[in-house]
Amino acid sequence: MNDLPKTMKALVAYGNGDYRLETAYPVPECGEDDIIIKTEGCGICAGDLKCQHGAAMFWGDEKEAPWVKPPFIPGHEFVGRIVKMGSQVKGFSLGDRITADQIVPCGECRFCKSGRYWMCQPHSIFGFQNTNNGGMAEYVRYPKTSVISRVPEDMPLDQALLIEPYGCSKHAVDRAQIGNEDVVVISGAGTLGLGMITYARMKNPSKLISLDMADNRLEKAKEFGADITINPGREDVVQRILDMTDGYGCDIYIEATGHPSSVVQGLKMIRKLGRFVEFSVFGEPTTVDWSIIGDRKELDLLGSHLSPYCYPFVIENISNGNLKTEGVVSKTFSLEEWETAFDYATGKYGDFKVAITFA
Template sequence: MSDTAATMTGVVLPGNSTVEFQEYAVPEPGHGQVLVRMKASSICGSDIRAIYREHLGKGPEGYQNVIAGHEPCGQVVKAGPGCKRFRPGDRVVIYHISGCGVCDECQHGYMISCRDGSRAAYGWQRDGGHAPYLLAEENTCIRLPDSLSYIDGALCACGFGTAYEALRRMQVSGQDRLLITGMGPVGLAAAMLGRALGASTIIGTDLSDSRLTLATELGLVDVALRADDSALDLVMKMTGGHGCEASIDCSGAAPARLLALQGTRDWGRCAFVGEGGTVSFDVSKYLIHKQITLFGSWVTSLKHMEELVERLDRWGIHPDRTCTVRLPLAEAAKAYELAAGGQTGKVCIVHEE
């Protein structure tokens, strides 16, 4: 293939809050695989929590010293034997987990929940998007409409997909006021999608003034509250003492999880999507007696991610509005440092044309 080099530079995360660059051969697609030229590959909070600062866990969280980046988007440059849908020139978003394909979870499109030993996430157990090229399974690719940018697509690959899945499961609509705790990239995604789904009022909370300011400037929240000791009282006051019909914690922090639960109206729905950490609360007082449905929601399914991309196209909204830092691959160390600082919107590595 004429436009690929014999080798390429990829980003590896050694687990000590640094970035390393290593040289790799440009891969050749095998049966059912496509070679994708990267256009955008964003950084996820899970990359920071479980890989960049230190390597955590085994299985789904076991980083195997591969090329990092599990939010990739690009253009197919070569299709291997047996490919049925995508051809060179096609723009694609990549669902970031390749599962066994035959278990119940994979059959329903939730490769994120595949427990087979062959399960491998891009950027965790197989090479990801922080390199000029990515070798992808064709069955993990989703067509990116021309109306959406490559950064739009990259942000769908995990963050927006995660927010969409939780809001979808809670059936958020115009009947609901929505409380979002944690206005990082996933919280911004939840606000943008909550608005598109019709939420009548959106309240966002965070400890970061810069993130609250960003959410307000982007017009994604109706009210931005600092997540201090007064936050719950203010939420209740704004909702006539009831709380919000739906809430979502996108932070993974115990106080924010508790605030989301406490700020949910009786018979309401609350979702936890922020990874890591713990939370402790009076189960009878805040869950059972309030008749609340609590959702644990992990990423999304292939079908729902494709549905999200189609709806973004139809709604005319762009996730890339939440991307405040765009840097080339050569500045990956700076990109990770800024993402780890927790004061920006989404951070994305934008690959050269």
């Protein structure tokens, strides 16, 4: 299919709070190094919601310049089939089912040249800038430097849509360097937290503990491999962790909620010389006693960003069932229903991952 339509349906962000469904938006042009896919589906990320709600980290404020470049098409958790390729594209065929890392590396900065492409200095990401539009549209362009992975033909769409978030989960858990004697606490059991739980289970820690304020999420975490689940809204979770570790605290704490209270909670419950991994995107600043990290506990404090080199493992282990996925994509909507989809993606109705799908 090399003759594409001229226009398509797309959700387009024109400005802060100005998101519009377009029915005749231009289909992306295919350069000689580009690939055009027809989108099968696109998951809705917490980052998409925070951007749509006007978070300053995207749209800027009196301290920071805007990061987004409207008009842009949101969405970075998408998968589709190749419908057009440039003359210089090698190794792919029309009809191939593919996905790509969230970031489109420049290939030229010091990070890219040293293999650390996920920290690319220009930092172009699908779904936030008009130079790399995202998956909430019928067609998407993959530029030359996209980090593309093949998606198995027999992988159901509800599993394929978890490749990107589970890739991020894997990177966070890898940063934690879990050993089989470690007591590991993962705070948050949404889609990313569940991905961390099912992957961390493969590391066989001494204790794998999941925290969340929602009981249905804790039930899913137990199903995915957590040894212990605790609701901090009903229990003193810090004291519980201290009690089960002879007063020392957990060895590893992975923060996956994006709520300031989870950071404070983690610093209280982690042992001296412990490892704290921060994954989340926050909607507001977090204030903590910074001396806990240095003078009082000498912690290893690590960040986790995106999903470098993770897709091949994630695709293989979703396919073979080692990474559990059942029930994570809990609702799908058409693009015309995007407002309802974004509402459900907040999780307030009990959903994990919500996605937009295309016929």
